[in-house]
Amino acid sequence: MxxxxxxxxxxxxxxxxxxxxxxxxxxxxxxxxxxxxxxxxxxxxxxxxxxxxxxPTSDDGRGSVSVGWFFLEGTNAKVIYDSPKRVRTSDRSAPHAKSASRCPAVLNFESRLFEIKCPVDVAVSFVRGEDGQAELHAAGGPQSSIRRNRLAQLVHLSDEAEWRHPDRPVLQLALPYVFVADAPVVINQLAPFLHYRAEALPGTMFAGRFPIHVWPRPIMWSFEWHDTDKPLVIKRGEPLFYVQFETIPQERPVQLVEAELTPELQAYLDLISGTVDYVSQTFSLMQAAADQRPAQLVSPKRRK
Known part of the structure; x- marks a missing residue:
């Protein structure tokens, strides 16, 4: 409770x-x-x-909720990562009063839905080496816009023992985005279901949700590869995934703001980072983290 x-x-x-x-x-x-x-x-x-x-927050439960986002300390080439953008699929100037673009349910749903775009061109193929080991090969060839060594730093296969199915490799794309709030907020990471692709991806994205007011951590894109005969190709700038925020009460508006990576926030990140490498049920550590959480972690970034 x-x-x-x-x-x-x-x-x-x-x-x-x-x-x-x-x-x-x-x-x-x-x-x-x-x-x-x-x-x-x-x-x-x-x-x-x-x-x-x-x-551990001091939120009074009234008004809008400010959700802060920022990049991890030491992120290289930050300019390639776009800011999270609110998803807007509706043309609110549609003349017909019954247009779907004016539907309150659609507008309310999209008001708390934000898009993260792919920062680089991803083109990889899955192969088995001579020793039977699972491997990723760059499929972009000499025309690829990203060097192979840089792509290998961002994209990697999970250990085969950690796959959910023996014939479905799990690929991960490391990202520097972190979300945090000073009120009870749960983040949902969702596939970009409003983005139409002429050719579907050869697998499915892992979805997930966790409370960002006590457990802010980097968001990672994880992919389960169903058809390994087809390469995975995602262009830079394409929607990679959505994030949606649940608040208490649920009708509270959400304001997404770029946050300063303050010393207090960095110290709290250091407190909880890497725990998944040491224990299995990381949610069991939330109370210990909450006991050491400062009352305020979100400080809107000041532009010079």
Whole structure:
């Protein structure tokens, strides 16, 4: 149960639900089923998950919510990364009163939906080496706009043991975007379903969601390759994914602002960075992180 200073509100999170009432305490409870393979048998194990997180923010639950975004410290060639942009598919000047571009549901949905574009030309093929190891090969040839060594720094295959299916490689594109908020906000990372592609990608994007007010971390694009006979080709400037923000109450408007990477914010990032390499259930560490979180992390960037 998540308790806060607001009237009771429900915020779904996976198979769980957050409840906001006094005082501020967050808890997630539920069960997950994992499959363990043995040499002779396959058995199901049920794991009970209980997570409690105290809300460390000083948000009063009124007005719009400022969601800050920034690049990781040490990001090279920042100019190739576009700022997140609000998704607008509707022409609001449409003359007909019943036009879909004037639909309140569409306008409300897009008001909290933002687009991240691909920073480089990606053209890679999946192959098996002579030793059977999974490999990525650059498919752009001499006409590629990005050097092979730079592409290899951004795009890589996950360890084969970590794939969800043995015949579906998992590829990851490292990105420097981080989102943070000083009010309870959950970010959703979604495939760019409003972008029409004449030729579909040979697989699907991993979606995900997590609370950015206690767990701000870099967003990574992950892709599950279904048809490995086809190359993965994404042009620079094409929509790579969307992010959508859930607030409490849910009707609160969202304002996306570029945030300063202050010493306090950097210290908090250092506190939680890399935890996935050491433990499995990183959500279980949220309370420990929240206990050390400053009340304010979002400081709008000042332009010189």
């Amino acid at each position: 998540l308790r806060g200073i607001l009237p009771r509100q429900d915020l779904p999170f996976g198979n769980h639900r957050y409840h906001f009432v006094r005082p501020k305490v967050l808890a997630i409870s539920g069960s997950a089923i994992s499959v363990k393979n043995d040499l002779e048998t396959r058995r199901l194990q049920t794991v009970q998950i209980n997570i409690s997180v105290e809300d």
